[in-house]
Amino acid sequence: GAVVSQHPSWVICKSGTSVKIECRSLDFQATTMFWYRQFPKQSLMLMATSNEGSKATYEQGVEKDKFLINHASLTLSTLTVTSAHPEDSSFYICSAVSGGPIDEQFFGPGTRLTVL
Amino acid sequence: AQTVTQSQPEMSVQEAETVTLSCTYDTSESNYYLFWYKQPPSRQMILVIRQEAYKQQNATENRFSVNFQKAAKSFSLKISDSQLGDTAMYFCAFMNRGSQGNLIFGKGTKLSVKP
Helix, strand or coil, X not given: CCCEEEECCEEEECCCCCEXXXXXXXXXXXXXXXXXXXXXXXXXXXXXXXXXXXXXXECCCCCCCCEEEEXXXXXXXXXXECCCCHHHCEEEEEEEECCXXXXXXXXXXXXXXXXX | CCEEECCCCEEEEECCCCXXXXXXXXXXXXXXXXXXXXXXXXXXXXXXXXXXXXCCCCCXXXXXXXXXXXXXXXXXXXXXXXXXXXXXXEEEEEEECCCCCCEEECCCEEEEEEC
16 A cells, blocks of 8 residues: 555656646545655755645745646645756655654655756 | 754675664654665665654564664664665655654665675
């Protein structure tokens, strides 16, 4: 149980276009989802916390107009990178909280974004 | 604010040997959880082991065990009988209870298991 999927697993886009990444909890409902960005050989950097039915909470330094997060249901959160530029190229990981006694995070497999 | 420190950027170990990865953390909270996550080359984050701060007994999962020293704020991971498949990045993480699952990660330790 507690499986989280991400789609797509990788995407290449042209500079200036927008890209949407989906994060789904497949066998549980997640009131909270997190979005991370990871650069090569570095740790996960929290971008935002997404709660179902409300606006996402962004970490300091993360542009909310560039990284649009929508948590429309208890099993789906989306991250849209708007007007992507090469510096947005990175590995994006989502996670979903199971809501059990420990609020454990379960991670998606990640999405590699390359902006040309 | 809570912080997590992993002082070993890289480590290596021979297959079948034992290795210990270090982690220290700083917090003023008393009710929290500590985790070790593994990130293999596939980059899928995998939970290795979890420790609840109120439990004095060290957590164990097969070949993986922790040495949790609450007063010293230390949470090391011991991997016994290392296997080639243990090669990965290992992240120590802290979570304050009641924080909606918000994890604070260390910078990671790259572990290489050599045949």
